Amino acid sequence: MKLFNGKLNKSLVLVLAGCLAVSSVGCGTAGSEDANKSDKGMQAGKSVDQAMAADSTLIEKSGDGSAKIVQPGAGGSQKIKPAEHLMPQLAEYKFPYAGLKLSFPEKINKLIEQKKVALMPREKADKNGDLEYAFLTLSNMTAEQKDAEIELSGDSYDKWADGLERIGSIGFAAASMKEADVKAVAKGDKIKEIGKTEDGKYKYYLVLNSKAPADVTGEFEKTTIGIEKMMPMPQKFGSAFVDPADLQAGDKNAISQLNVKTLDGEKFTAAEFGKYDLTLVNVFATWCTACVGELPELEKLYQDMKGKGVNVIGLVTDTVQGVANDGKVTVDEKALALAKKIREKAKVSFPLLQPDAALFAGYVKGVTSYPETLLVDRNGNVVGDPISGAHSYGDWKKYIEAALAKVKGKK
Structure with missing residues (x-):
């Protein structure tokens, strides 16, 4: 993606300035003008909302799958x-x-x-x-x-x-x-x-x-x-001020070539898709409070669905700063450490991944709002359109069931 200052990608200014603009469901948390919750599941109780408003390293999963603040006001945010x-x-x-x-x-x-x-x-x-x-x-x-x-x-x-x-x-x-x-x-x-x-x-x-x-x-x-005549926006929750070239660069189908490492440096490839009927790929950043607040919902989904042919993985985009001249990614060690703390505090057991050079320079740079989620079949094909914003367990169950029906209907 083109850079504003050589350090952070252009989409950051759009995310910050409210490209999603629905604070409770996406990272319009920084720059949003209003709050629109995805369903009553996310509205039940204040624990998830509080976690999203707090430092992302300070959430803890409760027995009911919700998140709560364990150390309000402590440092650690980027x-x-x-x-x-x-x-x-x-x-x-x-x-x-x-x-x-x-x-x-x-x-x-x-x-x-x-x-x-x-x-x-x-x-x-x-x-x-x-x-x-x-x-x-x-x-x-x-x-x-x-x-x-x-x-x-x-x-x-x-x-x-x-x-x-x-x-x-x-x-x-x-x-x-x-x-x-x-x-x-x-x-x-x-x-x-x-x-x-x-x-x-x-x-x-x-x-x-x-x-x-x-x-x-x-x-x-x-x-x-x-x-002039408005160009139709190819995705919901997008920004009117994003460069079309950036969205075109963010080809969702690039995920089918997945060849990355987990946060712990273990290899993770697209071959993993073949082990499940469907894989939910949640794309997020450590600084996105809505993303972090959603993790307990995704963990609950993972525990309930992993035995039913559905996997969950997370792609933590800000663990990589950019791509060096030699084609290798530059790891953001601070963000990587923060991602590991988030995983621990939210008690996430599904794989969290770092983007490789191809994914970072391709799909990731076209993401203009966080979180963004893809549903991928066992052949690595993306089912339907990307899903923007954070959602409740109930919402995700509906998305999964609809996608499974579509996938199984093709068999």
């Missing part, structure tokens, strides 16, 4: 400087899934380049994964905000982003959304409708905050905006 992972300055921004092309005035470009302002998406999806709104926002940053460090887990990113002074926003919202509500989510008081989609589902807006410096809002208002 930290980043969000100002180092913003959208870069470009001569032109093209967002086919949003139906937008943007060119900022020279003054705005300089501010972005100098990191005096933050350019980032803010989006929200409904429980079905359809976007309710998607705005590209520009906000002022103080020196303190520019240098701030936040934890990747919990709502730290939201708090950081919400503390920025909004200059303006450009994007779309559902046509049914009232302008007052659009102003609220775009954090502005001056709004101008600038277009609509062909089907009338969405309206495009330019929103300004009159309390921000007039010279900057005035320049932002001069942005050249092109509205």
